[in-house]
Amino acid sequence: MRFFFIPIFILQIQTPVSEVTKSTGKKWQTVIKILAAYLVAAWTFLQFVDWVLIRYNISPYWVDILLWMFVGVIPSLIIYLYHKERINNGILKLREKIIIPLNILLIGVIIFFVFGNSDLGSTTKEVTFTNKSGEVERQTITKEEFRIGIPIFNFQQKNKDTLHSWLGNTINKVLKIDLQQNKTLMPSWYYVNNTIEKINTSRVFDKYYVDGEYEVSNGIYTIIPVLRNSKNGNEITRKTFSGSDFFSLIDEISIFIKNNLGIVKETQNTYIDLEIRDITTSSMEALKYWSNNSYEQATKVDDKFALAYLDNAIRRNKYSHGELEEKYQIDKAYENKAKLPTQIQFEILMYKNIIYNRWQDAKELVKYQLEIEPNNATYNYLLDLIYSETKNIEGYYKHASERFNKVKNETNARSYFQALILKREFKKAIDLIKVYEVMAPNTEEVQLIKAYAYLMSGDIKKAKETYKKVNLLWPKESIHKEEVKKYIAYKEKNDALNFNIEALDGFYRSTGSEQQIEYFKKANNYMVHYKNQLMYVTLPYNNMLLSLNGGWLGGSKHIFEKDSTNNIYRVQVQQFNQNNLNTFYYYKENKDISKAYKMLKEKKYDSLSSTFKNLVEKYPKHWFIKQAAQHIEYVKSTDKKALENQYKAIVGSYANRKFWIEDNRLYYKRDNLTKVEILPISKTRYISLTKFDTNYEFEFLPNNKIASFALVYNIEKEAWDSLKNNTNYLLKN
Structure with a gap:
């Protein structure tokens, strides 16, 4: 109010005090009335603009820009309203010539820096792709920048019941799968019980999160989802859903969540919303096994459960359990993918390319899918995986930084942090952690990551100080x-x-x-x-x-x-x-070992005898090479017909253990274990090229009985331990 002092002082010289006071009071009353009307009109206009933007899928940032403009111009507006008679006559004083343009310039600068990199166009984009029939299709999807993040935490059981306790961390999983069909959303699931942890997990990047309660009584499922404010955990809304059909309740709950996130019906109807039983299974028993990561048990109950086959293939592939098993699981997922949403069908195809070592096809398909779902955690992980396989640090870093700059969520922040470590951009990595430290200073994980960044950067002193703080606060x-x-x-x-x-x-x-x-x-x-x-x-x-x-x-x-x-x-x-x-x-x-084993898998025995003899001499500590050499000599010294009869004698089921012949090769599989090809080194003993440390032995007993058991190599003792206990020594059925 300093700039009003001089004119008021002059008025006091020329006019009686009472008249000046009345005149000033009336002026301010007029200013306040007009300003109030201005604010009401601006707010009404913003509400209308907001509705238009949602209705026609235009960037919501325009509402924020207009708000900055309407609020930012208030100082200039007050000056104008107070001196409008003089200003309307074209008489502007020096302070007004400076303040009003400076005010407008400042608004422009702030808007430029805040919204300069924001997408101010449509909230949707059109993508084209070739469907399984070879036809080009077009699909309109919501841009990544405008999608709503929604963490879903496990649901708490109201009445403790161990029979149904598994549902607590299943409801959130299936809700995530159901909601991710809508490309306006970016759902994620977590297993977190504590409210503080839920807030810390969601408050940085998301406006809302979902948790809730459930109970099961006399075959009736009662599920109560609660939508909460991520900044303080306060409840926004809740609703009780009850019924005997669990899967139908999940479908209803996902609609309830979408309706309360402000997604209009027109937008919801843009995306196909398949029933959750079609995406997963209609069997509660199979769902329970899947939720508990017992994928093979799940597919035994429901042999069409494509997601269980896919998850099993992913796990097998990640830990390289065995190529034969990986291919079997992904092929079964591919065979049963017809009812799944398109994005999951593409996910199956991507993993099929990876498991079959078609890396270029996998890369092209992943990049295409990231156009449609740029924040899909699986697709982004697969692209990072491809960059890792090819040692492409630059590609890894570029991908992670672009993701984080577009959408700042926890998953992208973690990936970007690792990329900064790979690039040795330690200062940026530490600065990134400091942002989260301001918002969650007393969080153990944030401090641990900070200490890790110092450790990787070589700043041993600061790393030691930070780890000391961690030990003190969270011993x-x-x-x-x-x-x-x-x-x-x-x-x-x-x-x-x-x-x-x-x-x-x-x-x-x-x-x-x-x-x-x-x-x-x-x-x-x-x-x-x-x-x-x-x-x-x-x-x-x-x-x-x-x-x-x-x-x-x-x-x-x-x-x-x-x-x-x-x-x-x-x-x-x-x-x-x-x-x-x-x-x-x-x-x-080394390359010589890899080449020799590749030839062995192809059954090129004639040229392998001398090769493996040389390998045994060159690598005396590689005990499994000696066994491979034994296999070669045994096959070469055994008549082909005799070998066929040897296989036929042992094929069959031994409780949950099965041996069979396929394309003149002998295979073995036990429940929940990997399918392997086994190779003879004697009439009763076999090795595997998948699991070097396991041998398979057969014992021929009286009355035409045959027993099967395994031997495991003890590396410390450098000897084979024979397992002949009740669960391992099994008779042929």
């Missing part, structure tokens, strides 16, 4: 913390790097599966990459590699072991999670 015992302490203590005394990654040339193959690890140096990073998983940066020290998970107390230590010739022949991987420690061994697999 708990864990192997992770002990390993970090050892690393920090080592780095404080030894600044020089004592590690030669070139000596690790080649892959390292698991003895219990087909999983491979590769170690390499890229962009000054010491990298570890498990086949079919993402690549990670490690911390080298004292002839070891330490790999840590940023936000939770887990990781792995890679210890390299040498043979009598001082060459590295295997790596001992110690995986730790809290206080659980598991040790796995991976043996070096």
Whole structure:
């Protein structure tokens, strides 16, 4: 109000005080009345504009821009209304010539910086794709920037009932699957019970979250979804749904959620809304197995359960359980995909390409699907997976940064953080964490990720300080913390790097599966990459590699072991999670070993005898190569007809264990285990190229009975342990 002082003072000289006071009071009353009318009119106009934008799918940012303009211009408006008689006559004083243009300029600058990168056009876009019939189709979808994030947390059981407790973390899963059909939404599911954790998970990126309650009584399901404000957890609305058909209730609840998120009917009707029983299963028993990750049990109950086959294939592929099993599961998913939403059908096809090593096809299909669903966690993970397989750090980083800049949610933030670590952009990574630290300063995971970033950057002092804070605020015992302490203590005394990654040339193959690890140096990073998983940066020290998970107390230590010739022949991987420690061994697999095993799978026995004899001499610690050589010699010395009869004698079922012949090859499978081909090394003993550490033995008993049991290789003892207990020693049916 300083700029009103001089004219009021002049008026006081020329006019009696009482008249000046009355005149000033009337002026301000007029200003306030007009300003109030202006605000009401502006608010009404904004409501109308908001309706128009929603009705015609135009960017909602225009409402925000107009609001900034209407509010921002108020200082200039007040000046004008108070001095309108003079200003209307074209008489402007210096202060008005400065303040009014400056006010308008300031509004323009703020709007430019706040909304300069925002999409101000349509909220939808049209994409084209080729359907399974080879025809080009067009589909209008909501742009990623305008989709509504909606975390769905597990539902609490009102009356404790162990028989139905599994539903608590199933309702949120199936709701997520049902809601993701609508491309206006970005649903996600979490298993979180605590309200504070729910708020911390959702408040940064999302306006709402869903949780709720349920109970089952006399075959009647009662589910109460609650829509909440993500900033404080306050309830916005709730509704009770009851009935004997669980799947129909889920369909009704998803409609209730969409209606209360402000999605108009016209937009909802843009997308196909399939029933959840068509997407998943109509069997509650199969659904229970699927929710508990018992996928094979789920498909036994419902052999058309495509999602269970897909999830099983994904899990098998991620941990390289066995190519035969991966192909079987993905082929079954593909066979039963007809009723699924288009995006899940494409997901099945993407994984089929990956499992069949059609990487280029997979990459093209993933990129196409990301046009339609740019924030689909599965598609983004698959593209990151492809970049990891090809060691493309630049592609990984570009993809992650573009995702995060378009949509800032937790998943994208985590991916972007890892990409910054890969690119060694440590300052940006730390600055990113500081943003979350401001919003959630007393969160253990945020502090752990911050400490991890300092550790990876080499700032040992700050890493030590942050880990000290974590230990003070959230004290708990864990192997992770002990390993970090050892690393920090080592780095404080030894600044020089004592590690030669070139000596690790080649892959390292698991003895219990087909999983491979590769170690390499890229962009000054010491990298570890498990086949079919993402690549990670490690911390080298004292002839070891330490790999840590940023936000939770887990990781792995890679210890390299040498043979009598001082060459590295295997790596001992110690995986730790809290206080659980598991040790796995991976043996070096150079090109000569890979080539020989490829020929062995193709049954090229004639040229393999000398090859494997040389490998046995070259790699004396690779005990499984000796067994492969035994197999070659046994097959070459056994008559073909005799070998066929040997197979036929043992095929059949042994309780839940099955052996059969397919295309002149002998296969084995046990419930929930991987399908493998088995190869004879004697009349009664067989090996597998999928699981080196397991042999399969048959015992011929009196009265034409045959028993089957397994032997497992004990790496510490360097001997085979025979398993002849009740669950392993099985008679042929």
